[in-house]
Amino acid sequence: MTSMLELRNVTMDFKTKKSMFKTSTVRAVDEASISVAPGETLGIVGESGSGKTTLARIALRLLRPTAGAVMFDGSDITNQPEKQLKDLRRRVQGVFQDPFASLDPFMTIGQILEEPMVIHKIGDSAGRKDAAARVLDEVKLRPAKDYLGGFTHLLSGGQRQRVAIARALLLKPEYIVADEPVSMIDASSRAEILSLFSELQRSHNLGFLYITHDIATAGYFCHRIAVMYLGRIVETGPARELIRRPQHPYTQALIAAIPTPDPQNRFRERAVIPLETASSRVNAGCAFFPRCPKAEKGRCDAIKPVAVEVAAGHRVECLRQ
Numbered sequence: 001m002t003s004m005l006e007l008r009n010v011t012m013d014f015k016t017k018k019s020m021f022k023t024s025t026v027r028a029v030d031e032a033s034i035s036v037a038p039g040e041t042l043g044i045v046g047e048s049g050s051g052k053t054t055l056a057r058i059a060l061r062l063l064r065p066t067a068g069a070v071m072f073d074g075s076d077i078t079n080q081p082e083k084q085l086k087d088l089r090r091r092v093q094g095v096f097q098d099p100f101a102s103l104d105p106f107m108t109i110g111q112i113l114e115e116p117m118v119i120h121k122i123g124d125s126a127g128r129k130d131a132a133a134r135v136l137d138e139v140k141l142r143p144a145k146d147y148l149g150g151f152t153h154l155l156s157g158g159q160r161q162r163v164a165i166a167r168a169l170l171l172k173p174e175y176i177v178a179d180e181p182v183s184m185i186d187a188s189s190r191a192e193i194l195s196l197f198s199e200l201q202r203s204h205n206l207g208f209l210y211i212t213h214d215i216a217t218a219g220y221f222c223h224r225i226a227v228m229y230l231g232r233i234v235e236t237g238p239a240r241e242l243i244r245r246p247q248h249p250y251t252q253a254l255i256a257a258i259p260t261p262d263p264q265n266r267f268r269e270r271a272v273i274p275l276e277t278a279s280s281r282v283n284a285g286c287a288f289f290p291r292c293p294k295a296e297k298g299r300c301d302a303i304k305p306v307a308v309e310v311a312a313g314h315r316v317e318c319l320r321q
């Protein structure tokens, strides 16, 4: 299947000021390659600081990578100036973590939904109102007329995220980048939002890049998963296979940390791996070396691992394979 979106060996360095005269560089993304086919969901999983949001922003071409290429529908858009990205801005939409910050509290829901169509000069006033009502119905805010004139501060987090999803749908995108879309929503609405995504995916053949720290929801929602650690994609594969047979010690630790309802688990100790940040990459070898329970001194801290295919479409970047 041809990919609609592809990041090829993408690296992103940020320069940060340490003092008046000193700057340092943080490598947020390190030679990452991913692709998303039409109608497919790729999950990017990793803990805080692993580079997921930076990767999402590159995929939306809100950031230009330091190295590597961003391909969309067969074209290289890595260095295209903003005025040439109009097509991408319609065909690719973002849904972000915080539905409280992403919607203007002074606009009615109708105005929020009509705005993208006004910007992209789509339809007339009556047509835009019809389209706004239609997408509200699609995201199950019903009856739509009860919502159009209202303001978002009266809505719950889950309802606000539905408005954000409705806004993303209005321009009939082909692919959605969803960056932690359920992490700020109460637990009871999370599954509903994810099943809404699945429904919309089926009805519109939408591609998804789903960014999350939660490998359990990624296993539920995604076709494929890429696990990120300190900017690198350390393991990638079909979601079920990766969850059942994780090969990288980092993925194994993420899966071991998934809470399960079995009461016996009260007595089971979980492997807790101390948190590191991107600036703490210390050796020439594997980035995970300082935390890895399986690391081999003299080898894993000296040789940079390259990805090897352990099963069809399942690749792992670990020397202990």
Ligand SMILES: Nc1ncnc2c1ncn2[C@@H]1O[C@H](COP(=O)(O)OP(=O)(O)OP(=O)(O)O)[C@@H](O)[C@H]1O
Residues within 6 Å of the ligand: 014, 015, 016, 026, 027, 028, 046, 047, 048, 049, 050, 051, 052, 053, 054, 055, 213, 277, 278, 279
């Ligand atoms: N604009 C920036 N300037 C400097 N450093 C940055 C910038 N954006 C991100 N970083 C750094 O890059 C690394 C990756 O950040 P990023 O936000 O992509 O990670 P993340 O996995 O999405 O984490 P979180 O879930 O906490 O958002 C972090 O160390 C972060 O501090």
